Amino acid sequence: MNQSGYMAKSPTDDDLEPPAWRRLAKDAYYVLIPIVVVLVFWQMFAKMSGISPVLFPPLENIWNALVHTATEGTLWADLGGTFLRLFKAVAAGSVIGTIIGALMGYFRDWERAFVGPLNFLLAIPGTALFPLTMIWFGLTEMAILSILIYEVSLTVMANTWSGVKSIDVSLIRAARAFGANGASMFWRVLLPSAMPSIISGYRLAFSRAWRIVIIAEMLVSVSAGLGYRLFWAREFFQTEIVYATLLTIGITGLLFERLVLRSAEAMTVNRWGTVRELE
Structure with missing residues (x-):
């Protein structure tokens, strides 16, 4: 007082x-x-x-190569190409994984039908499927997108399944008592309650897809992309561009993870108390 x-x-x-x-x-x-x-x-x-600067260049050489690629526009074309492939695959894979994972977590028949194939496919890394996708689709964009969608959908599916399955049964019973069923149960109860696990799945899926898309662009014929730029610079023994591209990959992934994915997780997971923010 x-x-x-x-x-x-x-x-x-x-x-x-x-x-x-x-x-x-x-x-x-x-x-x-x-x-x-x-x-x-x-x-x-x-x-x-x-050591020769050709093999281990100083920072000023790498910086000059980075400025050169940015000035002539190849850096922005490579970033745009990589992110366009990434966002297409993450959007499609997230929708597929979220829906199937939620159904697995809520319906026992769906869980029994999909848990075996899910565990089987999770044991096969996406990069191991590159030879198969290149046989199916050739050296095309679809060969990259199919691998990315595969990896993203499985990761999101596993996290969503775990999140929905861990929802308190009393919460579902209370929702049924108030008339929630079908679509209303899915959108108003299951998804909001499992959202911390789902957001964590999106974050993990993006980080995996980010690494895979770089590798894929080195193997598949594309017109622009950070992985393509690495392969091209290696072919012409332009070490500074190799290091500059690696620096771009690391910084871009770090900034996106900290500014976008971490912020989305903080607005859900930490705010709702599922994970404690470290001091």
Whole structure:
């Protein structure tokens, strides 16, 4: 109670949370510091090791190659091509995996029908199917997209199945008591309750697809893409472009994971208390 005779309002969890800009600055600090340390050691080793710059170029050579590809437009064309393939596959695979995974988690017959094939296919990495897809579709975009959709749909399916299956039975019974069934049960109860697991599945699926699309672009004939640029630079022994492309792949994946996927997870998983945010 304060001096005016009113009860003081106890702070809530939102009041105790640090401002968004401070959390963002803290995340940026912990992300950038290791990168800076690695770059410093890289430059020292490149200058002092005596290794030819053709094999281990210093940072200024890599930076010049990165600026050159950005200036002539190949960098943006490669980024656009890779992300276009990635988003097509992630969108299609996420829809397929979410629907089938939710049905597996809610209906026993669906679970019995799909759990065996799911476990079988999860044991086969997507990269192992490249020879088969190239036989089916040739060296085309469809060979890449089919592998990506395969990997994304299986990952999302497994996470969604686990999330729906772990929903408290009393919650489902209460929803039925209030008349929820069929589509209303699916959209209003199952999906919201399993959303933390589903979001985690999306995040994991994207990270897997990101690695696979780079490999696929090195094997399949495409006109633009980060993997294609790696293969092209290796063919012409342009080491600086190889390192610049690898740097682009790492930074782009890191930024997308931290700014997009991590933010989506924070709005669901951490906020709903399923996973505790580390201090």
